[in-house]
Amino acid sequence: MQSGIGPRISVIVAVYNAEKYLEQCISSILSQSYGNFELIIIDGLSKDKSTSIIESYGTKVNYWVSEPDQGIYDAWNKGIAVATGSWFTFVGADDVLYEYAFESYINHILLHQNSHRLDFLSSYIELVTEELAPIRTIGSMWKWQEFKINMTTGHVGCFHARSLFETYGYFDSTYKISGDYELLLRAKENLKADFVPVATVRMRTGGVSASQLKKAIDETYRAKAKNNILPLWKARTLAVVDKVRIKFNI
Template identity: 55%
Template structure:
């Protein structure tokens, strides 16, 4: 019986990410599983990002540097050139553990319905700039929970090429919640798996207040678009969530709770 060795496309979107990009690339190069291609989409960086990309050009399948319309625009560019059976996205300041790809491949190989799998998530270590672990996150996809909140963390997840063939690319009108919107499209029909293994370190640089409120707006816009909720009730739910967020932020500021 032949071993299952699908090609994995790993897409990195970067813009002025010279401080950490090399670490992200190196974490791919040391993967135990070797059948992969690296795709780097640069948004027109003005720092040393392009020098780092050039340093590793022999290891990179495809790269381009030009202005884009945000991360989902960059990811779509990567998807259009990706030839992998499975596709993963890595932040330019994230670091994969060496076992990441092999753990996913082992999981897929042993799955009774591997031909149907479209999306597989795992666990993620949130770390500070010194790579000290702050928290570990990532839950199994569950439709009743997912249609309420984004319970999976996108970094490092495996997406079948069939997912994009069936449901399309990312909607570039979204700036922070496009990954959530994409996974809402299949609704309960999404064929998922969960790997209870920590596969990646994600730097927690802190999310700005503006982005937190924008994420609420986009989340509910995605729910309306995919007919999860009606457009008439969406404004009330947005208002309610923003009030809750404001209260939590105030409680964090006065030290009553530790984090949002």
């Protein structure tokens, strides 16, 4: 495929005090073999050199703003509101895309017999250390029966159609960890999903604190109750059970 021939991609990066890896992230986006994309950066009023790094790229960053926000999903919503693409991808400020990532997705879309109906695409994600040493590779075809139990995709290895947000709304910014899971639960088994069997990104993964894990459990079950996957009483009960299991390594 020639660079830039195909649907436009909106790449949305939420940033907060990300100076350590931000340049590496932006460089991996701007180095894509597929050129029809816009780069949108939403900074949460960073106190480090993040905004200086963003400014250094000039017009290569199509849109950016630095202002207080209510977390990553609020930042993503701001990006969606100004985006012009037909497909959206959300990249972490410390993630590194492979140069063929966008081309792999677009080729898959263009060859798909029902591309006009697709809502969501995922791919393989390589989990790595801070130094980009490999840990393991995750990713599989989205399946409702598995997804309604656990989050089986990582946001950085995914493409979201504009129509997904037009149909089901933006992210719920009251979530701080599991908002991407909650959004996809809204569609239930009606989500039109497919899988790109290629590793598209290296995702740095640090240790998850106990408090973060507990919050993720609470938000995951809240999302299930909100979308009528589980009754509220059962969701709350299972959240307590899961936290007890983690605490005592059961």
